[in-house]
Amino acid sequence: MRRVLYLDDLAIGHKFSTGSVTLTLEGCKAFAAEFDPQPFHLDEPAARQSAFGRIAASGWYTASLSMRLLVEGELTIAGGLIGLGCEMTWPRPTYPGDTLRVETEVLAIRVSESKPDRGIVTARNVTLNQHGEPVQIAVVKMLVPRRPVG
Amino acid sequence: MRRVLYLDDLAIGHKFSTGSVTLTLEGCKAFAAEFDPQPFHLDEPAARQSAFGRIAASGWYTASLSMRLLVEGELTIAGGLIGLGCEMTWPRPTYPGDTLRVETEVLAIRVSESKPDRGIVTARNVTLNQHGEPVQIAVVKMLVPRRPVG
Numbered sequence: 309m310r311r312v313l314y315l316d317d318l319a320i321g322h323k324f325s326t327g328s329v330t331l332t333l334e335g336c337k338a339f340a341a342e343f344d345p346q347p348f349h350l351d352e353p354a355a356r357q358s359a360f361g362r363i364a365a366s367g368w369y370t371a372s373l374s375m376r377l378l379v380e381g382e383l384t385i386a387g388g389l390i391g392l393g394c395e396m397t398w399p400r401p402t403y404p405g406d407t408l409r410v411e412t413e414v415l416a417i418r419v420s421e422s423k424p425d426r427g428i429v430t431a432r433n434v435t436l437n438q439h440g441e442p443v444q445i446a447v448v449k450m451l452v453p454r455r456p457v458g
Numbered sequence: 459m460r461r462v463l464y465l466d467d468l469a470i471g472h473k474f475s476t477g478s479v480t481l482t483l484e485g486c487k488a489f490a491a492e493f494d495p496q497p498f499h500l501d502e503p504a505a506r507q508s509a510f511g512r513i514a515a516s517g518w519y520t521a522s523l524s525m526r527l528l529v530e531g532e533l534t535i536a537g538g539l540i541g542l543g544c545e546m547t548w549p550r551p552t553y554p555g556d557t558l559r560v561e562t563e564v565l566a567i568r569v570s571e572s573k574p575d576r577g578i579v580t581a582r583n584v585t586l587n588q589h590g591e592p593v594q595i596a597v598v599k600m601l602v603p604r605r606p607v608g
Contacts, residue, residue, distance in 0.1 A: 339522075342522075343522040343523065343525055343526045344522070344526065344529060345526070345529055345530075346538040346539065358538075359540070359601075366525070368518070368521055368522045368525050371518055372489075372493040372494070372518045372522060373493065375516070375518050376492070376493045376494065376495070379495055379496060380495075387508070387509075388496045388497070388498060388508075389496065390509070391548065392547065392548065393545070393546055393548065394545075394546055395543070395544075395545045395546075396544055396545075396546070397542065397543035398541065398542065398543060451509075
């Protein structure tokens with residue numbers, strides 16, 4: 309059973325890891341067909357003519373898989389991972405065959421003034437490929453409950 | 459056939475619309491099962507106990523559906539919609555039965571100094587529900603080619 313983390317359990321600089329996932333061509337194409345049907349995500353000849361050079365995963369597939377890794381990873385926030393917003397960059401494409409994992413670092417912690425039973429945690433979630441290169445850097449704000457009294 | 463837009467065709471304040479999509483309970487659950495398997499996205503009793511009150515869509519489902527709407531909408535950038543990064547907030551949850559559409563406004567345009575055949579366009583993509591309420595506000599930076607000479 310995984311330990312549940314409250315705001316009170318977190319500190320700036322705390323780090324958390326996830327497992328990993330390897331992208332398949334079929335998974336990349338299935339996601340793109342449903343959510344990002346652009347030729348460079350679906351069609352090999354078209355992808356070769358594009359800036360990607362070959363079929364690349366949708367950035368939203370990278371984002372969605374990163375979420376899956378986080379949900380199953382070490383950052384076991386009480387009540388779940390509830391994001392209020394994020395700033396994301398995709399410094400390089402992700403391709404079929406890449407193996408992704410996410411490293412999280414807590415950047416800021418703030419108790420809510422209006423609702424003192426909760427707070428906002430800012431964390432940096434870096435999705436890395438098998439070469440250790442960042443493919444997505446997301447600075448997220450999460451709603452985190454304080455440990456209940458008594 | 460849709461007109462293809464180059465950097466030269468865009469101006470600050472230009473607005474673009476999309477079609478709409480209605481979320482189903484099945485679609486919300488299928489996405490969550492694959493990418494965001496948290497109880498409040500999957501299980502009605504658990505969702506009732508959560509801050510959402512009932513099953514809510516994953517924010518990443520909202521983001522992915524918004525991308526689909528954009529790809530099929532009026533913002534027909536030459537070479538496709540290629541995002542370099544974005545700042546997103548989810549001001550309110552999205553629920554099964556909600557109908558979403560996206561409104562885009564161009565905020566900034568900059569020609570690349572190192573690669574003068576392209577530039578970066580900053581746009582605000584607001585995803586609205588059927589009540590006209592924003593459910594996602596995404597300020598995105600996109601790579602946009604200049605119109606080829608000759």
